[in-house]
Amino acid sequence: MKKLYSFGLHKTEVDEILGWLIESNYLNEERFAILFAGGKFRIKKWGRIKIRQALLQHRISNYNINTALNNIDELAYMKTLQRLASVKWQSLKTDTVLVKKMKTTRYLLQKGYERPLIVQTLSILAFP
Known part of the structure; x- marks a missing residue:
């Protein structure tokens, strides 16, 4: 919409063009949300919480975010969560298990993973 308005178009023209784009399936919020979430997960290894926040910033509806x-x-x-946790755990040179757990938890929370899943994964890592 902003781009169309920047061309000097009026509201009726913008509405007509957007209607046609949606009808022709060029603009599809659900498709965008699915591809965005899949890409961020596969490429950047983001967790669900971080993906949800990014989609909310794009003003995607809750229904499409959940989908x-x-x-x-x-x-x-x-598997991705376990791999990230394992790599982070191995990279820490600290001797104490508590410090390793804390740093790994903080890292995984920053990546957007859920705390219960992190606790479950780290319990396996810390005490195999």
Whole structure:
């Protein structure tokens, strides 16, 4: 809409063009949300919380956000979380388990993963 208004178009013309784009499936919020969530998860290894926040910033509806997050494969999600936790755990040179747990938890929270899943994953890592 902003781009169309920047061309000097009036509201009726903008509405007509947007209607046509939506009708022709060029603009599809659900498709955008699914592809955005999948890409951020696969490429940047983001968790669901961070993806949700990014989609909210794009003003995507809650229905489409939930649809996009449900399209993320649960098994791949858990494997990614475990891999990230393991790599971070191995990279820490600290001797104490408590400090390693704290730093790894903070890292995974920053990546957008859910705290209960992090606790579950770290319990396996810390005490195999």
